[in-house]
Amino acid sequence: MGEAVWLGLYLGLGYAFTGNLEAASVFALRILLLLGVAAVAVGLGLWLRAAIRADPAGT
Structure with missing residues (x-):
């Protein structure tokens, strides 16, 4: 089933962009x-959360 979805997606994109590379x-x-x-936003969010949890006094 998943293969059919990906195949349809690739064929649909190919049809949509035919002649317009x-x-x-x-x-x-x-x-x-x-x-x-x-990805950068998620990484910074995780880093900030870890930094806040590591210093609960806020110093």
């Missing part, structure tokens, strides 16, 4: 940028 590359770049920013 530049738009596809911009779209992929934006998605990767969004994922990178989200």
Whole structure:
């Protein structure tokens, strides 16, 4: 079932961006940028939470 979903997704993207490779590359770049920013935000949030828990007095 999962393979059918991924196949449909790839075929759908291929059909949507047929003949417009530049738009596809911009779209992929934006998605990767969004994922990178989200990963940094999550990492900083986890780091901040650990720092707060390590110093309960707030000093």
